[in-house]
Amino acid sequence: MNNYYELKISINPDMEDIVSDICFTNFACEGVVLAEETYKDLIMTATTEGTLKVFLTEINENPIEILKTEREILKSRGFTDEELGSWEVSLDEKENQDWSKKWKEKWTVTHVTEKIAVVPSWIEYTPKENEITITLDPGCAFGTGTHQTTQLCMKALEKYLKKGDSVADIGMGSGILSILAKKLGAKSVYGCDNDETVIDVAKENAKINQIDNYLFELKTADKLTEKYDFVCANILHNVLFEIMGDLKNIMKDDGKLSLSGILNEKKDIVLEAIKRENLKIIDTISQDQWISYVVKK
Numbered sequence: 222m223n224n225y226y227e228l229k230i231s232i233n234p235d236m237e238d239i240v241s242d243i244c245f246t247n248f249a250c251e252g253v254v255l256a257e258e259t260y261k262d263l264i265m266t267a268t269t270e271g272t273l274k275v276f277l278t279e280i281n282e283n284p285i286e287i288l289k290t291e292r293e294i295l296k297s298r299g300f301t302d303e304e305l306g307s308w309e310v311s312l313d314e315k316e317n318q319d320w321s322k323k324w325k326e327k328w329t330v331t332h333v334t335e336k337i338a339v340v341p342s343w344i345e346y347t348p349k350e351n352e353i354t355i356t357l358d359p360g361c362a363f364g365t366g367t368h369q370t371t372q373l374c375m376k377a378l379e380k381y382l383k384k385g386d387s388v389a390d391i392g393m394g395s396g397i398l399s400i401l402a403k404k405l406g407a408k409s410v411y412g413c414d415n416d417e418t419v420i421d422v423a424k425e426n427a428k429i430n431q432i433d434n435y436l437f438e439l440k441t442a443d444k445l446t447e448k449y450d451f452v453c454a455n456i457l458h459n460v461l462f463e464i465m466g467d468l469k470n471i472m473k474d475d476g477k478l479s480l481s482g483i484l485n486e487k488k489d490i491v492l493e494a495i496k497r498e499n500l501k502i503i504d505t506i507s508q509d510q511w512i513s514y515v516v517k518k
């Protein structure tokens with residue numbers, strides 16, 4: 222077995238998903254541990270929140286330099302040093318003790334709501350009566366169901382999706398929202414992402430969950446012409462700001478749009494774009510330091 226590399230990055234815990242996304246995009250990254258969590262009976266008893274551990278199979282370019290550049294880009298987009306955390310980095314070569322197994326040990330069944338559970342594909346789980354389960358192997362894609370931003374979109378889908386709706390999932394990552402939409406009764410789901418590495422992961426997850434009537438592809442919302450009953454977009458606030466008009470364009474006149482990926486302190490940026498596009502907020506859902514909106518035309 223080849224050795225692997227462990228990158229440890231000191232971050233503000235609020236930045237976990239953003240930094241993970243950067244690692245998956247730039248490195249030969251096979252997994253991240255957002256916070257090493259210890260659980261007892263599904264209750265977290267300890268966490269190393271604030272240190273992101275990233276597992277790399279090889280090193281092509283200098284990850285420390287890449288992270289420095291990416292941090293500067295985020296600063297130029299308005300993030301402060303305090304919001305970002307120091308991003309102090311350590312890089313260690315480790316003997317391969319099947320790191321993927323180690324990473325997988327940390328992930329267990331996530332009960333998102335009373336009725337929805339996300340189950341890692343390597344765990345056997347017997348659902349409760351009427352419980353919807355999504356079986357996932359996130360591979361290198363974001364969307365394990367453990368992150369608040371994903372859960373906020375899942376809650377919006379549970380609350381507002383009507384049976385027979387057509388759904389678009391912009392920035393589908395692992396495909397988790399599309400799969401949930403189908404299991405909640407959507408007629409069809411369309412998912413796209415601008416990261417080509419996630420497309421096969423989402424397709425594989427669709428297969429594992431035996432959903433039909435789906436299409437996952439490498440695309441962005443501005444290229445779409447069809448209109449949907451329900452659109453979800455769990456993407457960073459600055460991307461939402463840029464693409465709000467494209468998201469509006471793919472909503473049916475009586476359609477709904479669930480917006481997530483928004484830190485409380487960045488909500489004004491998204492609210493400005495909602496106003497700019499003349500969209501109306503019909504619900505606001507929060508979880509910890511994250512906020513999400515459901516809007517209509």
Ligand SMILES: C[S@@+](CC[C@H](N)C(=O)[O-])C[C@H]1O[C@@H](n2cnc3c(N)ncnc32)[C@H](O)[C@@H]1O
Nearest residue numbers: 363364371392393394414415416441455456460
């Ligand atoms: C936070 S993840 C969300 C994944 C999944 N939908 C979930 O809710 O867990 C955001 C995803 O959006 C993708 N993304 C970022 N900017 C995008 C854009 N402009 N158009 C489409 N996808 C984008 C990223 O590659 C990433 O997979």
